[in-house]
Amino acid sequence: MTSVSKQTISFKNDESKWTQLLDSFEHHVKTERGLSNFTIRNYRNDLAPLFDFMQVQGLSSITDLNRTNLREYLAWLVDIGYVRSSVVRKLSTLRSFLKWLVRDGIIKTDPLPRRGVLNNTRRLPKFLSKEEVNKIFEVVDNKSTIGLRDLALLELIYAAGLRVSEVQKLNLSDINVGNQELVVTGKGSKQRIALIGKPATHAIERYIKYGRLKLDLSGKAKALFLNRTGGRLNQRTIQKKVNYYSKLAGLQDVHTHTLRHSFATHLLDGGADLRVVQELLGHSSPSTTQLYTHVSSSEARQIYLSAHPRAIKDQSK
Known part of the structure; x- marks a missing residue:
């Protein structure tokens, strides 16, 4: 599979380009890391909410991700009902995804902090009375x-x-x-x-x-x-x-x-x-x-x- 071109990183209101990006990531983890189909399927599911969040926030490109909005994304996951263990798993997958994006030159640097990224998620209410x-x-x-x-x-x-x-x-x-x-x-x-x-x-x-x-x-x-x-x-x-x-x-x-x-x-x-x-x-x-x-x-x-x-x-x- 060919590497993702710069044109595919912008996917505002275009889920097909997001899918193309995930396909390339899937190819990477399957061929270079030898992960099972079950694990790969879980990876895709873990990354699915990220596209929804970016659409809601008006983020049109993967390069728009930064430390601030990624913290907001993790808090958003808690706010819409994901339990902490699920958020931790999604965070692990997100780290692998961002690392691959940097390696392939799609983004210049990894915007996700190495530590303390989940500290603020507990302060947001999950629902209103x-x-x-x-x-x-x-x-x-x-x-x-x-x-x-x-x-x-x-x-x-x-x-x-x-x-x-x-x-x-x-x-x-x-x-x-x-x-x-x-x-x-x-x-x-x-x-x-x-x-x-x-x-x-x-x-x-x-x-x-x-x-x-x-x-x-x-x-x-x-x-x-x-x-x-x-x-x-x-x-x-x-x-x-x-x-x-x-x-x-x-x-x-x-x-x-x-x-x-x-x-x-x-x-x-x-x-x-x-x-x-x-x-x-x-x-x-x-x-x-x-x-x-x-x-x-x-x-x-x-x-x-x-x-x-x-x-x-x-x-x-």
Whole structure:
């Protein structure tokens, strides 16, 4: 296999180039280190979250990695629910990956510190309490056009446990307020049905009726969430909005994935089966989905309505 060219190190919104980079790394560990297929498969799985993190952070090239954002990456892994032992394993694989990148001249120096890199990960909360989530919603000005949009955005992320890339891709046609559900396009363009409770549905209805109409300057916009000029809201802005309102509510280090992890945690606390939570989260990694059996959409809906903090009140209506 030929070495990776400089053109392949930039892969913003292009997973094929990331895959090409991993293929080259796989060739290295297989031919030069003689690792088993099982170990190689684990290596790829260990590196998979790095691509997601880079997309969320707007990092377009492997050369954009530095000591600061790699520390943030490891903290992010803890924040979205990986146990410490899993993070340690991913760190070991990451070290091997970066060492290979340096050896092949793809990056000049290894940006990862040799020691103390995991010291800060314990300080980040893994999830928010239900009361903290409510505080975030309460600080939003739900009377202004932007406030209507932002409240709908926040409610939807938490109600459906969406990734930032998933909420950013949503179109108006993906929402079915009558059935309180939406079509989500996840990793690998795989689609799933996500469920939402009454508060999120109400927030979306108000935004569409009173806010989105004012933002859709052309009258032809497909995106659900629009910016001030009528274009699709980008991922960086969504992250900033979550962080802004969280700080306004007196909370620190809250990101989109924090709301997503809180969604999963609160469902489990409410008695939801782990298999159902897995399906609602839309996990697509073979190493994850093979652990769970299929759950019907009707069963998922029933469990969601009984377990999600902002869906429970629907059952009395």
